[in-house]
Structure formats: C-alpha cells, structure tokens
Amino acid sequence: MTTAPAAVEVPRLDRVGRVTQARVALSEWTKLHSLRSTRWSLLIATVLAIGLPALFAAVTSSHWGSMSPGERADRHPLDIALAGVNVAQLAIAVLGVLVITGEYSTGMIRASFTAVPKRLPVLWAKIGVFGAVTFVLMLPAVIVAFFVSQSILSKHQLLQISFSHPGVMRSVVGGAGYLVLIGIFAMAIGAIVRNTAGGIAAFAALFFVIPPLMNILPSRWNNAISPFLPDAAGRRMFSLTTGAHDLHPWPGFLLFVGYTVLAVAVAAVLLVRRDT
Amino acid sequence: MIHAQGLTKDYGDKRAVDGLDFTVRPGLVTGFLGPNGSGKSTTMRLVLGLDAPTAGDVTVNGKHYRDHRSPMREVGALLEARSVHTGRSAYNHLLALAQTHGIGKRRVDELIDLVGLHEVARKRAGKFSLGMGQRLGIATALLGDPATLLLDEPANGLDPEGIHWMRNLLKTLAGEGRTVFVSSHLMSEMALTADHLIVIGRGRLIADTSVEDFVLRASSKQVRVRSPAAARLRDAVAGEGVSVTSPEPGLLEISGLGAEEIGEVAAAHGIVLHELTPVQATLEEAFMTLTNEEVEFRAAEHQGEPPKEAAAA
Numbered sequence: 001m002t003t004a005p006a007a008v009e010v011p012r013l014d015r016v017g018r019v020t021q022a023r024v025a026l027s028e029w030t031k032l033h034s035l036r037s038t039r040w041s042l043l044i045a046t047v048l049a050i051g052l053p054a055l056f057a058a059v060t061s062s063h064w065g066s067m068s069p070g071e072r073a074d075r076h077p078l079d080i081a082l083a084g085v086n087v088a089q090l091a092i093a094v095l096g097v098l099v100i101t102g103e104y105s106t107g108m109i110r111a112s113f114t115a116v117p118k119r120l121p122v123l124w125a126k127i128g129v130f131g132a133v134t135f136v137l138m139l140p141a142v143i144v145a146f147f148v149s150q151s152i153l154s155k156h157q158l159l160q161i162s163f164s165h166p167g168v169m170r171s172v173v174g175g176a177g178y179l180v181l182i183g184i185f186a187m188a189i190g191a192i193v194r195n196t197a198g199g200i201a202a203f204a205a206l207f208f209v210i211p212p213l214m215n216i217l218p219s220r221w222n223n224a225i226s227p228f229l230p231d232a233a234g235r236r237m238f239s240l241t242t243g244a245h246d247l248h249p250w251p252g253f254l255l256f257v258g259y260t261v262l263a264v265a266v267a268a269v270l271l272v273r274r275d276t
Numbered sequence: 277m278i279h280a281q282g283l284t285k286d287y288g289d290k291r292a293v294d295g296l297d298f299t300v301r302p303g304l305v306t307g308f309l310g311p312n313g314s315g316k317s318t319t320m321r322l323v324l325g326l327d328a329p330t331a332g333d334v335t336v337n338g339k340h341y342r343d344h345r346s347p348m349r350e351v352g353a354l355l356e357a358r359s360v361h362t363g364r365s366a367y368n369h370l371l372a373l374a375q376t377h378g379i380g381k382r383r384v385d386e387l388i389d390l391v392g393l394h395e396v397a398r399k400r401a402g403k404f405s406l407g408m409g410q411r412l413g414i415a416t417a418l419l420g421d422p423a424t425l426l427l428d429e430p431a432n433g434l435d436p437e438g439i440h441w442m443r444n445l446l447k448t449l450a451g452e453g454r455t456v457f458v459s460s461h462l463m464s465e466m467a468l469t470a471d472h473l474i475v476i477g478r479g480r481l482i483a484d485t486s487v488e489d490f491v492l493r494a495s496s497k498q499v500r501v502r503s504p505a506a507a508r509l510r511d512a513v514a515g516e517g518v519s520v521t522s523p524e525p526g527l528l529e530i531s532g533l534g535a536e537e538i539g540e541v542a543a544a545h546g547i548v549l550h551e552l553t554p555v556q557a558t559l560e561e562a563f564m565t566l567t568n569e570e571v572e573f574r575a576a577e578h579q580g581e582p583p584k585e586a587a588a589a
C-alpha cells in the first residue's frame with residue numbers, strides 16, 4: 001500500500017489435478033516410507049517373524065534328545081514356524097497406531113485434512129497402503145520362517161511337516177493375513193483415540209490383557225466367551241488344530257474381519273464428525 | 277474470496293467465534309486483527325473445515341472448502357499451530373501434500389528454493405527453528421498456486437529480513453489478484469502490509485474497514501500545542517466537549533477542537549504558538565481504543581506483554 005513491493009517471484013503452476021483416491025494413496029505411501037519410525041518398525045517385525053521361529057527351532061532341535069515325551073508332544077512344527085507372528089504383531093500394531101496418532105501429535109493431520117478436506121480418502125489410503133505394505137513384507141517373512149525352521153528341524157522326523165499338508169498353507173498365509181488385520185485394527189483404534197499412548201494401551205488391553213483375564217471367569221462362561229474375542233478369533237487364521245471350544249479357522253477369520261470392519265467404521269464416522 | 281455469514285463456534289460452553297459476518301476480497305491484503313485468544317485461529321480453522329461451525333456458514337470462492345475438487349488450488353493455508361510431522365523432511369512433507377493433487381516434484385523443488393530452505397530440505401522438520409518452520413508453512417500454502425491465501429500469524433518467529441520478505445510476498449500475491457487473508461496481533465505489521473482490516477475481539481466483529489478509515493474512526497483527533505502562554509490558551513479554548521491536558525509545562529494536548537479552530541482562537545487572543553500539530557492515532561492506538569473493552573485477559577496488560585493464545589484444542 002505504501003511502497004511498491006520488491007519482486008518476490010512466485011512461480012505459477014499450469015495445472016493442478018483433482019484429489020483422487022489413487023493420488024491420496026501415493027501421498028500416504030510417501031508419508032509411510034519417509035519416516036524412520038516406520039522403517040524401523042517394519043524391519044523389526046520382519047526380523048522377528050523370521051528370527052524367532054529360527055531361534056525356537058534351533059533350541060528345540062538341540063534339546064530334543066533330553067525332552068520328555070510329553071514335552072515333545074507339545075512341540076508342533078507349525079507353531080514353531082509361526083511363533084514370530086505373535087511377537088511381530090506387537091511391532092505391526094504399534095506402527096498401525098502411530099500411522100494415525102503420529103499425525104495428531106505433530107499437527108500433521110491439519111495439513112493432511114487441508115489437502116484432502118473430505119478426510120475419508122486419507123483413512124482409506126492409510127488402510128490400503130499400510131495393509132499392502134504389511135502383507136508384502138509379512139507373507140514372504142512367514143513363508144521364509146516356515147522353510148527355515150523346517151530345515152533347522154530336518155534331523156527330527158517328528159517335527160517335519162509338508163507345506164502341502166492340509167491346512168499348512170492356509171495357516172502360513174493366514175499368519176500374514178492376521179498381521180495385516182491387526183495393523184488395520186490398531187490403526188482404527190489410533191483414529192478413534194487420537195493419542196499414541198492411549199491407542200497402544202487400548203490395543204494392548206484388548207489383545208493382551210483381557211484374554212488372560214477371562215480365566216478368572218467360571219470355565220463354562222470362559223469357554224462360551226473367549227473364543228469370540230478378537231484375539232482368539234484372529235488366531236484361528238494361523239492355527240492348524242482346532243480345540244473343543246475354538247471356532248473353526250474360516251469362521252474365526254470372518255469374525256476377526258468383522259471386528260476390524262466395525263473398528264474402522266467407528267473410526268470413519270468419528271473422523272468425519274470431529275473437529276481437528 | 278472468503279464469505280462468512282453469522283459464523284459461530286462454541287467449544288463446550290465457551291463461545292470462541294460469535295456471529296461473524298465478513299467478506300474477504302481478491303486483490304487486497306486483508307489483515308485479520310484481534311488480541312490473542314480473540315478467535316482468529318478458530319475462524320481460520322472454520323474456513324478450512326477443520327472445525328465445524330456451531331452456527332452460520334463460511335464459503336471460499338463460492339463453495340464450502342471441502343466441496344472443492346482441488347482444494348489446494350483454491351486455498352493455501354498456513355496455520356498458526358505447526359502442522360508438520362516432526363520426523364519427516366521438509367521435502368517429503370511437501371511432496372506428500374503435493375501428490376494428493378497430482379503436483380510434481382519440480383513444483384516442490386521450486387517452492388523450497390523460493391522460501392530459502394534449499395540447504396535443509398532433506399533434514400527432519402522437527403529440527404527446524406520457528407522461522408524455518410514458518411517458511412516451510414509458506415511453501416506448503418503456495419504448493420497449489422492457490423487463488424486464496426489464509427495465513428495465521430505468518431510473521432511469527434521470522435527475523436527482520438524474513439518479515440520484510442513476507443511483507444513483499446503478501447503484496448505480490450495480492451497484486452496478482454489473489455485473495456490474501458492474514459491474521460496478526462501486531463498492529464504495526466498490519467499497518468505496513470494490509471490494505472483492508474477485519475478486526476475482532478472476543479469472537480465478535482469490531483471493524484471491517486480500510487486501514488485509513490480504521491485509524492480515522494478510532495483516533496481521538498488530538499492537537500498538540502506548544503505555547504509560552506499555555507495557561508491563557510487553556511482558558512481561551514475551554515468549552516463544551518473540549519478537554520485539555522498538559523503533560524509538561526508549556527505543552528497542551530487538546531481534543532475536541534481542530535488545529536484550525538485552535539489557531540484562530542489563539543490569534544483572536546493574541547497568543548503566540550510555537551507548535552500546532554494535529555496528532556493522528558497510530559494503528560496500534562486505534563486498535564487499542566477499539567478493542568479495549570473486548571480484551572479478554574485484561575490482567576496481562578499490566579505485565580506489558582500479550583497473553584498466550586487460549587489453548588483451543
């Protein structure tokens with residue numbers, strides 16, 4: 001108004017595209033791989049998914065001679081091969097929570113929702129990208145874990161199981177699928193809670209605290225309720241044997257998908273409604 | 277163009293924005309003034325749809341912000357609170373946002389150069405100083421070459437050189453025909469930058485006017501008079517609606533009369549004058565006058581510094 005402005009050249013842009021789901025997905029991919037915490041969590045999950053079964057197999061193999069028949073019967077080769085899933089799920093779940101809550105704690109969410117004000121495409125893209133990345137890393141990891149642990153156990157005829165044995169392939173792929181669903185479930189919790197510590201605590205309560213607490217219930221109640229908890233339902237995906245009170249693998253899988261869809265639906269409704 | 281109608285926002289039982297009506301026009305730098313905690317940041321979040329209004333409505337370029345197909349083409353925003361993931365580099369931050377609109381890497385590089393972050397573009401944004409953070413925010417706002425800019429306290433944390441650069445940038449952008457809406461609690465900064473002012477206090481509209489009119493409206497039309505016969509002059513001008521103070525011997529500050537009238541009275545009484553100066557209120561004074569009754573945290577005035585922005589999470 002008072003003086004003529006000195007030139008600050010702002011370069012013009014010929015074309016700006018529309019916001020599409022595919023573009024938001026590419027953006028989320030950039031966000032995911034450009035954080036150190038993501039790379040570390042995924043590396044740890046992969047190392048655990050392969051390393052733990054290898055370690056478990058090596059220990060079992062070296063102690064086999066001194067084990068009682070009862071102990072030997074307790075060792076199932078598929079349980080050894082998929083032992084890493086139980087631990088990798090922690091890294092995946094924490095990362096799933098962080099993918100959302102990291103944006104809230106830093107304020108990035110305001111930039112994300114300013115670029116994509118309809119908001120839901122951001123949630124779908126996060127689910128899609130994180131789910132795909134988890135599957136692409138975890139499927140090879142559990143397959144490698146299966147063959148590595150089998151080759152470590154090759155001396156022991158009792159601990160050999162073929163990949164083509166009924167239910168084995170389903171369990172191995174199911175292990176990777178379980179981790180994908182865990183990641184999405186954790187992400188939904190993160191979107192609902194919007195706080196890293198709270199999100200991780202809520203996840204841990206649901207998957208690690210409540211299931212063992214069920215043991216204080218009368219066993220008839222416990223047996224009636226426990227199989228339907230998210231944790232128990234999800235684990236059917238990578239279990240070869242089915243106990244008396246357990247769901248069968250496919251119903252367990254479907255129930256776990258149902259829980260995940262429910263959590264995502266709640267997250268989506270809140271995401272659109274709440275102030276940022 | 278930003279158009280707000282009866283815009284209202286409550287947080288719990290606290291009313292942060294109260295029935296705002298205003299229009300921000302293209303081609304001008306419009307200053308958005310108000311004391312800290314007066315609702316400026318909330319208003320900006322409402323414009324962007326980050327918060328939903330309790331009542332009323334606000335549109336950008338004719339539509340609700342969220343209904344635009346290329347939102348970053350319509351509005352570029354710099355919010356007061358940091359909106360950057362601390363673990364991501366400036367380059368990747370900009371790239372991720374650009375990708376939502378199909379904007380390429382070349383644009384990202386251009387803007388990093390424009391705001392002078394070339395050296396640190398690959399460093400984590402969490403290590404940035406406040407000033408660097410503001411520059412990154414400006415780059416973010418300009419990514420989509422937007423028709424409207426919404427900048428919340430852009431001068432925060434900038435050094436004098438940066439403030440000068442920012443001032444020129446805002447004027448250039450307005451000169452290109454864009455709508456530039458920039459909030460500040462610093463009157464002096466707005467006096468140099470803005471063409472038009474929207475002033476709020478406690479969430480209510482106090483003034484929507486040009487900078488000159490704002491000063492004129494609030495100025496008390498004082499005249500400073502120096503005379504060896506100050507006491508005689510004081511008696512001579514006394515009358516209905518005229519008040520005179522004397523901060524030091526021989527000096528009078530007279531309000532309620534114009535300089536011409538005072539000069540004529542002095543001549544009629546044969547009083548010698550050494551100085552006869554109409555004093556115009558500065559923008560700062562005008563602002564203080566107009567917002568005085570609206571200032572929420574009056575206690576802070578005694579400490580001589582503005583209170584912190586009320587935390588509206």
